[in-house]
Amino acid sequence: MSSSTKMKKPIINVKAKTLLYPFLLFSAIIITLFTELAAAPQQLFKGFTASPNPTTPNFQPLLSDSTGNFSLTFLRVNQDQLALAVLHVPSGESLWQANFTEPTQWDKHTQLIFNGSIVVTNHHSRVVWSTNTDGDLVVLAGSSNLQILKGEKSPSVLWQSFESPSDTLLENQNFTSTMSLISMNGLYTMRLGPDFIGLYAKFKSLGSGSDQIYYRHRAMQAKANIIIGHGPILARISSDGFMGLYQNGSTPVDIESFNSYQRSVPGPRRVRLENDGNLKGYYWSSSSWVLDYEAISETCELPSACGLYGLCRPGFGCSCLDNRTLAKVDQCYQTQEIKDLCEESTNKKNKISEIRRIGVELPYKELMSYIEMTSFEECEKSCKQNCTCWGVLYNNGSKFCYNVDYPIQTILEVVGHESKMGYFKMWEGGKKKRDERLGIGIGLLSGAIIVLGLVIGFGVYKFWKRNKMVNNHNSILEKEDINAPGPYKDLRSSSFGSVELSNR
Template identity: 35%
Template structure:
């Protein structure tokens, strides 16, 4: 039986219904796949977990664990061009709010392993050598909280066995307590640290990759809690915490949250909501606060800085540099030329003391630079002497091999001693501000010879004589060989050339056996 054509309207309606059903089905599939992908984001690590870094990956960050909000992730982070570290990253900005910062970073071009086994989180290199681990912890799970806090926990104990909030790198985030027992903040370049004292917090210059203690590292910024009781030795110490309202507060430890001081940010009175805040010790040595607006932000907004002017930063012009306030230009200490960033002198972290002499320590050679109208922004933090003269101030440093420089204030009579490598000085338009500085002399061949021991000198002389004798013998042998060859050539010429050229030609013609 022959089938006829159907009604075109009915056919069009059927096609439209089919298209709608197909779209609905596709949307359902996409929704299911999206939910599945979201469910597959790991938010917890159990004992036995292990993940390996893809050696030489083009990506700069390889996440292995996510917060439930998906705003933060833990994973392998590339540091610089070729190093590897473990980090918690703020995904919208790609900023690492926490880093493990092991003493020896991994190699990005080689595989590394992150494992959670026997209750300990371990980062290991390709040879199995441990780069970093959570110390003295036993846990059942690892989780990344929505606050960015990485925690190792036991099932039966709500308190973390270990948490990254106790071991900050260079950054503090909201509601993270910063205490005297916390690890100090260390700038990413390891040149500066922020440490907490009993009633104050201070920033220190580091000349040994951030390993110096507060007692030895020079202080260049210090803030004391205004309401802390300095005279009461039994008063509890303070701790710090970044608040979402836009300030950094100092509180009495165990004092029921009693706030004793506040560092207010620019947005403190604006009551900003929906922002993520952080406080970071930056590579220039300044402590700054930033915020990130959720949704429409593409950059961090600076909200606070502890040091207002560039010339007040400790290393803004480098070693033996002078910063001119106002235009923030730099000069070299031993030159009046002005530029944006002069390479005055390489940083010299070794002291000027030597124990090579038989009678104990002596001072190595140095050049002296004297200059007026110089000071440092942090002179209040330097050791000083009073009731002295400019000459007495200079002598106090000149005779001490641990002293690198001295600053004398002719108005107050204060003498400030610099017993660490000289960094950025500040220009001050006052002829009563006097400076005396030591710059290590460059090593020369003569000074190297003068510094050799008698035994080394004797061995050097003997070796020189042996080499000179060998050279003379070689020259004599070469001369005799040349003489023998010369005499041999002379004898051959006498045998081959007995007469004039025409005699040779006639001899060749008469003895030629190939004639026609």
């Protein structure tokens, strides 16, 4: 066959290939995922065991609901750790996670067993989580509720994930006074009071008392009244787009409306306690989770929007109580460096410094206890003499003195309110650590500048040496009257000096 009749190869545009490869990779991942989900059983019986697959990048399905929208999975966390989770498959969002007693590795020695209980053991063969039941099978309902059932003809529910929520409350899931939502970072909790929904923060050290409440929504009791002693209240998300509080009946004693109130939406609804302490509501739009509700709408009203010893000014963002600028959250003070002031005050090696500010207050002062005092000096003195006090905030108008008995979180800046003052204690170890990091950063920058200087200097030296060699070479050529052969001649020679370019 002649070269002219050979079939030409199709030319593929390079840009098209670049765009095609990610698409093919994504398609392969989706196909693999749905293949695994299709292979996942819809019931688990006694004797079922599973271990994580080391090649699985994100999550490994173990059990699927009948619709394929939800899956019980091994979920990979922080690359090498494992969680047992119920996922919303279309989005890959975790709706529930088992509360392990210790971090568990993603390796072949970690195992899930169903022997009447769902049991997870780690690589040391220690039980890190168990349902402590004696059931016959495990199912995942279409509502994402993981259940352990007992019996065959009319099975009873022995255990269900809807009664042990993690950070999320699902549509039509009853949330009672015996339950709590806990943010994934473990800092914030949602609980029910006798007539309210409360959000709490673990700002206090262990053993120092209850958590600090920073948000409270009381029931309006517009359509029905709460009768104390007639049973606890419960919260439930309605498909009509609200979170209702109920007591012994179907009529809500309170309604917290979402943005989509009384509008139908394509997918399920949920609320989640976020890692910043806010409670947010979402609905599934068939392609993404749409934000539908926020308990706290202003950033500066969050419990620790700017981190430890941060200062939040509405509309302007974060800075530090000690006047240092703040680029990122948690840059004013290192969380892991917080110490007990009662212990540190007796240690002469460590110093506790003081900060005073005017025009400041707590974002949730209405929920804090206070003592009336005649002056800011009196309020400050009460804190100075108390090693459990980290700071006080004083209102010169109301004469209220608010005592902060935990490490100082974000303080709210109120411009033009000089009558609102604050006094705060800071353990110097945290500042020293930060200053050391600053010194290290300066040292690294200086080192980089020195290295850059050496590189530039070396380059200049090489350039100078090369020029010197060329000049010496040209000098030798001139002395010996040596010209390059052919068209490449020494352009400085006399034979080329008289050549002129002309237009012809």
